[in-house]
Amino acid sequence: MVDPRTPVIVGVGQFTERIDDPDYRGMSAVDLATAAVRAALTDTGVDAATVAEAIQTVYALRQFEISGPMPATLGKSNNYPRSVMRRVGGDPARVVLEPVGGQGPQKLVTEAGTAIAAGEFDVAMIIGSEPGSTARYFANRDDKPDFTEHVDGQLEDRGHQIHRYFTEYTANHGLTGAAVQYGLLDNARRSRLGLSVADYRREMAELFAPMSKVAAKNPFSSSPVERSVDDITTVTDDNRMICDPYPRLLVARDQVNQGAAAIMMSVAAARRLGVPEDNWVYLHGHSDLTEQGLLDRVDLGASPAAVHAAREALRVAGIGVQDVATFDLYSCFPFPVFVVCEELGLGADDPRGLTVTGGLPYFGGPGNSYSLHAIAETVAQLRDRPGQFGFVGANGGTMSKYSVGIYSTTPAEWRTDRSAELDAEIAALPTIPVTEWPEGPGTIETYSVRYDWPTRTGIIIGRSDADGSRFMAITEDADLVALMTDGDPLGAAITVRRDEKVNRATLA
Known part of the structure; x- marks a missing residue:
């Protein structure tokens, strides 16, 4: 009893x-x-x-x-x-x-x-x-x-x-939705594991595809449709990119x-x-x-x-x-x-x-x-x-x-x-120092891309070359955005400058 x-x-x-x-x-x-x-x-x-x-x-x-x-x-x-x-x-x-x-x-x-x-x-x-x-x-x-x-x-x-x-600083740098926030985390994890963009997307899809099988049988599901790994990884009009690295079928x-x-x-x-x-x-x-x-x-x-x-x-x-x-x-x-x-x-x-x-x-x-x-x-x-x-x-x-x-x-x-x-x-765990307004060279620690904005915009958490401190930046620079959408910008060298309430980054 x-x-x-x-x-x-x-x-x-x-x-x-x-x-x-x-x-x-x-x-x-x-x-x-x-x-x-x-x-x-x-x-x-x-x-x-x-x-x-x-x-x-x-x-x-x-x-x-x-x-x-x-x-x-x-x-x-x-x-x-x-x-x-x-x-x-x-x-x-x-x-x-x-x-x-x-x-x-x-x-x-x-x-x-x-x-x-x-x-x-x-x-x-x-x-x-x-x-x-x-x-x-x-x-x-x-x-x-x-x-x-x-x-x-x-x-x-x-x-x-x-x-x-979130803070005014992170919000000004585009962290105003969950997809972009978690995109930074998933890309940081990919960096730690040393995986390519394509390999990581497949790993994400392999993780989530079995869940859709459960949803397909649940009478309370909003979308009771079984999805294959290819369904989830293939970007289409119906499975558009939301924020890197996520097409829609990887988003709540x-x-x-x-x-x-x-x-x-x-x-x-x-x-x-x-x-x-x-x-x-x-x-x-x-x-x-x-x-x-x-x-x-x-x-x-x-x-x-x-x-x-x-x-x-x-x-x-x-x-x-x-x-x-x-x-x-x-x-x-x-x-x-x-x-x-x-x-x-x-x-x-x-x-x-x-x-x-x-x-x-x-x-x-x-x-x-x-x-x-x-x-x-x-x-x-x-x-x-x-x-x-x-x-x-x-x-x-x-x-x-x-x-x-x-x-x-x-x-x-x-x-x-x-x-x-x-x-x-x-x-009480160790922390990384943050420099909100760095000037000059740095590297990309992790990133996301906002496809959900009128202008495709890169969101960056970077490290300053001067002292290793962390900062945020955004970019609409064509070359850098191209690298972030079609390549792999992790560890890429960038240059950062302050523009009123945001830092702007370009390829170094």
């Missing part, structure tokens, strides 16, 4: 609507989350209204439309979690809106579990949704809906905190309509409400770690935080990687998958697979809430595989935060982790 305060996940739900569905509605963030919550309430095996009324705390993940200073084009609720709960008959004492970050779902499962174990409350729910498809569908239409909604009641809004992931699919929810309870509450024990899934291991700032990292092709998070969660769970039956590794781009696979000794062809959903480019990348789908699918699969373990790795920012959860139906007391201690160790 475990301590009655032990937290368990007792209900999970997912919902997806595709634009080519005959009954496509173009749903709002609130409506998408509501559909997922209703599924999660039903999944508990208990009367849905009874469970909804028992929920005391709701943690909500942000949509893209409320993840920055821009207004929501179709309107929004002033209190997203309470709008959802009002639709299902719940009135929680506390609702929370989490900051930006794809690690949020797993981080919140751990936060809720910690609070339940400490006796702060008995029943919690985590919700997330992303209406990117709706925003695109109505963008040029005259019959736009108005999703504006005002709900009274408490809301703990932790702020979007988007500015934690963010224009989706998806929702997910997970309900957690103490064992005592689950027994009191009559939730069947066959539904209970325990969190055996967990970790939440923060990486150094992007430009500070000694090796831009590595991620100590992700590596330590994976190790720590397995340690807390008391198992090894050989004991894991299912994995879901956050796959917005290849880099986050590569770094965890390297640490855990996993290959693209591991028979256990690297995703339970189908991965962000194929299943869908619903903003900050993707890993809530991964958790929901992991829970559902583990119920059919009693005693086995599932690993969920969730990533946020520019490999800025990494959270891991280890799940199983096997009963286990709540365990604490050493995340704070490990965070301090990561923060």
Whole structure:
């Protein structure tokens, strides 16, 4: 018998609507989350209204439309979690809106579990949704809906905190989207491995193609289409380059309509409400770690935080990687998958697979809430595989935060982790000095190319010849851009000069 305060996940739900569905509605963030919550309430095996009324705390993940200073084009609720709960008959004492970050779902499962174990409350729910498809569908239409909604009641809004992931300096130099940010990391990893552009693209495709097979069979996938390695590597009008080194099929699919929810309870509450024990899934291991700032990292092709998070969660769970039956590794781009696979000794062809959903480019990348789908699918699969373990790795920012959860139906007391201690160790790692405004010669350390801008532009992280310090630069120089798009500029000699708010580079 475990301590009655032990937290368990007792209900999970997912919902997806595709634009080519005959009954496509173009749903709002609130409506998408509501559909997922209703599924999660039903999944508990208990009367849905009874469970909804028992929920005391709701943690909500942000949509893209409320993840920055821009207004929501179709309107929004002033209190997203309470709008959802009002639709299902719940009135929680506390609702929370989490900051930006794809690690949020797993981080919140751990936060809720910690609070339940400490006796702060008995029943919690985590919700997330992303209406990117709706925003695109109505963008040029005259019959736009108005999703504006005002709900009274408490809301703990932790702020979007988007500015934690970039600075004015990095933004001015083109790091205003995830694809270009991760492009720098993947090209830095390619540099470390000494691979050619073509060989690395094939390696990325070989990593992701098996994920599409999973997506093709998942009823909740936004794009249930199996892709071959050649499909992914071949640049076409439909698979255009986004930011080097990524064609579209290596990029998270963010224009989706998806929702997910997970309900957690103490064992005592689950027994009191009559939730069947066959539904209970325990969190055996967990970790939440923060990486150094992007430009500070000694090796831009590595991620100590992700590596330590994976190790720590397995340690807390008391198992090894050989004991894991299912994995879901956050796959917005290849880099986050590569770094965890390297640490855990996993290959693209591991028979256990690297995703339970189908991965962000194929299943869908619903903003900050993707890993809530991964958790929901992991829970559902583990119920059919009693005693086995599932690993969920969730990533946020520019490999800025990494959270891991280890799940199983096997009963286990709540365990604490050493995340704070490990965070301090990561923060104390060596750093590379940055010179924001170098003048003169340097070399290209890593790079990306923005094909998504009106003028094709090279984005560079370089090293100054004078002192080895790091800097950023952009370029529209024809010769240098040609080398960056058609050749391999890693290690190339460049000349840098300041031009107001940016550094501009040319071939030396």
